[in-house]
Amino acid sequence: MPIRCEIVSQDRLIYEGDADTVVLPGIDGEMGILPNHAPLLSTLNYGVVRVRYQGNEEAFTVAGGVVEVQPDIVTVLADRAENVREIDISRAEAARERAERYLEEGPPPDSDAYLRMDAALRRSRLRLDAVRRYRGRGGRRPDIPSVLEDN
């Protein structure tokens, strides 16, 4: 029996569907959730949520958030989330460079701008990491348009 999985970010519904396993970046390390899991409430780290269903795997980057697990449903409330397939590599790359350059200039480390840039840097690194690891594993997710694989 599959478990239902719903991923929402603050500005939209990202994913809704069945899953055999859901792997989550919990605050104390990765957690794998199977159907009939005991109720659980956890905060999430920056990381990748992987939803596996009938041999297919979808990956989503999340930049922190909360997950609620019920025996029949996993609800991910992410601060920001994206399907790895939707990530725009050139944009993420540009954002990373911009953030790195800014941080090298050495603004006061506790200013708002610094913290914002630091968060932006972590997000873009996470995106690029996720793309490298979860895209282009041919075969497993045949529905990915090949254009994306060329990147």
Added chain:
Amino acid sequence: MANAREVLLRIKSVKNIAQVTKALQAVSASKVQKAMQAMYRTRPYATKAWQVLTHIAAQPGRRTLHPLLVERERVENTLVVLISGDRGLAGAYNANVVRFVLKQFGDYEAPVRYITIGRKGRDMMLRRRQEIVAEFSDLPAAPEFEDVSAIGRMAVEEFLTEKVDEVYLVYTDFFNMVKQVPTVKKLLPLEFEDEGGRVQDFDATHQGPEAAYIYEPGQEEILDEIIPRFTALQVYQAVMESLASEHAARMVAMKNATENATELSGALQLEYNKARQATITGEMLDIAGGAEALAQS
């Protein structure tokens, strides 16, 4: 019958009104689209967050879990967050939500204090001598969560410091372009709902009645973070719903106003034609009478 020139002046002013209301209608039409999109974008998150909150509130032993879940024995003070618009010309939108809140809390068992969002609601409540502890107006046209989170935090703060013993949220729920319904929602303490009974069902079959959530990292950290934030989020979503409702109400009101003005100007035009015709007829009679008199002399 009225003087033709007077009627002409009225036609002109009515047509001017129609032009203004038509422009307002067009502006509202585009604003309501944007507000609706923004509202639908944030709705899934807010709905899920609310579900999580009701699940937490439905746990066994919830009374000791977190101060925000504890129901006070006696309700001595009540706080109502009322969401209305900054501007008028929105049909009955502002009046409806104010009438609704007064009906709900007009003679409530405990003294009621208000936090108002929107200038119109504030003014109307003041006129009715209600106690307002805080007011927020001039929100941006497309508010972000950060713009209104302070309001939610304030409500939580008032509750935690025991200045109030319960908090309600009154806003206008957006159904569609022609249907917006004033709604009341109990924010604090979080209430148990039947819908959230699944935790117990699961415990009964799997682990006995004592077990509830497993918390990562710790129960206190996570509840302290989640509950106030998700509560503030409900206020945000209510603001988004109200905003869409306001624009929709204004658009419909302006559409009606334009139609009425067009109809009125049609009726006035008819009156003007009659008056003009009457003048011409009168003049013709004068001329004919004059000619007749000349011919006879």
